Amino acid sequence: MSLSERAVEVIGRRTSVEAGLRDDPDDGPSPGRDRIRSNYLDLGQILAYWGPQRLNHHTEATSMLYAAHECARLLAEEGLDAAVARHALHGSAMVAGLTALGLTLFGDQTHRMNNVVGVEIPAGIDGEAARAALLRDFAIEIGTSFGPLHGRIWRIGVMGYNARRDTVLTTLAALEHVLRAGGVRVTGGAGVGAAVERYTEAA
Amino acid sequence: MGPGPIDADPRVLRAMSASLVGQYDPVMTRYMTQTQELYRTVFRTTNDATLLVDGTSRAGIEAALVSLVSPGDRVLVPVFGRFGHLLREIAERAGAEVHVIEREWGTVFPTSELVAALDRVRPTLLALVHGDTSTTVAQPLDEIGAVCRAQGVLLYTDVTASLGGTRSRWTSGGWTPRPRACRNASRGRPARRP
Numbered sequence: 169m170s171l172s173e174r175a176v177e178v179i180g181r182r183t184s185v186e187a188g189l190r191d192d193p194d195d196g197p198s199p200g201r202d203r204i205r206s207n208y209l210d211l212g213q214i215l216a217y218w219g220p221q222r223l224n225h226h227t228e229a230t231s232m233l234y235a236a237h238e239c240a241r242l243l244a245e246e247g248l249d250a251a252v253a254r255h256a257l258h259g260s261a262m263v264a265g266l267t268a269l270g271l272t273l274f275g276d277q278t279h280r281m282n283n284v285v286g287v288e289i290p291a292g293i294d295g296e297a298a299r300a301a302l303l304r305d306f307a308i309e310i311g312t313s314f315g316p317l318h319g320r321i322w323r324i325g326v327m328g329y330n331a332r333r334d335t336v337l338t339t340l341a342a343l344e345h346v347l348r349a350g351g352v353r354v355t356g357g358a359g360v361g362a363a364v365e366r367y368t369e370a371a
Numbered sequence: 372m373g374p375g376p377i378d379a380d381p382r383v384l385r386a387m388s389a390s391l392v393g394q395y396d397p398v399m400t401r402y403m404t405q406t407q408e409l410y411r412t413v414f415r416t417t418n419d420a421t422l423l424v425d426g427t428s429r430a431g432i433e434a435a436l437v438s439l440v441s442p443g444d445r446v447l448v449p450v451f452g453r454f455g456h457l458l459r460e461i462a463e464r465a466g467a468e469v470h471v472i473e474r475e476w477g478t479v480f481p482t483s484e485l486v487a488a489l490d491r492v493r494p495t496l497l498a499l500v501h502g503d504t505s506t507t508v509a510q511p512l513d514e515i516g517a518v519c520r521a522q523g524v525l526l527y528t529d530v531t532a533s534l535g536g537t538r539s540r541w542t543s544g545g546w547t548p549r550p551r552a553c554r555n556a557s558r559g560r561p562a563r564r565p
Contacts, residue, residue, distance in 0.1 A: 169431050170410065171420040175525060179438045202441045205465070209424070209434035218403060218422040222395070228403065229425040230391045235379075236423050237402055238386035240409035243535050248415065255536040275477035279508045283536035284374045286477070286507035309373040314453045314505050316476060323374040323507060327536060330377050339372045 176215070179204075183212020189223060255282035257370055258331040261363040262324060265340040268362030269347060269354050274321045283327045286313070288320065293350045295319050301349065306342040336363055374504045375532065413535065428531040433461050435527055439496060442466030447494040449473075449480050451510065452503030454529060462498055470494065476506045482514050489522060496525040502533030509537050 171179070182204045185195035197203045204210045208226060216223040243251055259282040263273065266287050274286035289295040295312055299322070302308045311323040326336065340359035347354050392399050410421050424431040436458070440446055446467040448459045451474040462469045470492045474480055489497065497519055502509040512528060519526040530538075 169422065169424060169435060170414045170416050170418045171435075172418060173420075175439060176420045178525065182438065182441065204438050206433070206437045209430065209437050211424075211434050211438035214422065214424060214434070215420055218407065222400065224394075226425060227394050228399070228423075230399070231387045231389075232425055233399075233402055233406060233423065234386040234389055235383050237406045237409065238380075238383045240406065240413050242380055242382060244409055244412045248413065248535060251535045252538065275506055275508045276479060279479045279511065281502045281504070281507050281509045281533060281537045283502075284504050284507045284532070311374045317505065323504065325372050325374040325377055327375060327377045329380040330372055331536075335372060 258326045261366040264366040265359035265363035268358040440465040444495040453505035454500045458498040498527045501530045504532045
């Protein structure tokens, strides 16, 4: 996460140094101060560990740090604008393919996220059985949603390492098969064809 | 092709299989410093306080809210999907006086509605999801940071699912997010206390 100087000031008024680490007894929590209620999630203490002071707090989760370091290197090498453009391209290809399969997109499309597409589960299809078939027969996972949208929409991610042409086209081909098996009338090859067309336009 | 978690880049999996080193091994502390600098690039920020909170994104969300919000603070939470409800729950558990405005799932708030709610509630902090994967739509953030700053309101933005995917820059300097596959934030001026 990233915190502005003003946020750090607010946190600094509420944090304290743990007993056993204090050089100055005044660094402990004082009665008048509104102490942060969590120790593990005390951003003041976490900042003191990440900062030049390196004041011990938790022990940093080493393998997780390696992963986060490599994730950021990948993004920085690709460039943030290029990464967003990649998600926009593959997201739009997925949208084109789903639409050509006769499915209805969910939500305000002018504010659609690039990296996940919501689509209504067509009438007559058991959404969970379709998801299970995609996973069993094609090793492809898609999601449903929560609360009022559970069982009403599928959510198809086009995210990170999965935002690629091959994953988009394979998913559309597999979904076409599952829809047809479930009794939905679909034009053969329509999803893949529309996505390929989108890629051609963008090239 | 789920909405997360997803397949990781093989480079990330290889990095995770590297040998562990001690907490204060110079290699480890150097990685920590490099990671902070890398995430300043990812967030396009010069914020010195750019760091990891160990855990899933929810750990980061909770760390931000429990550290920024004092019991009794007024917090405004616009809800347009499941993850707005999460911000509400965490702010309530932190003891905040939480004010919620809601929109039908699948839609977003016009900026004017957010501004009107800020004027009405006068919160210490605005907690706002950017991309809510439960509905697959993203709340526009363009002007809201500047409004919060002008009003002395802290802005916390959850960009867990959108960073690096849906938006690459936030104009008007009114935000600050947080890392990993995608992450959250906080910015603005601190709170006037009643």
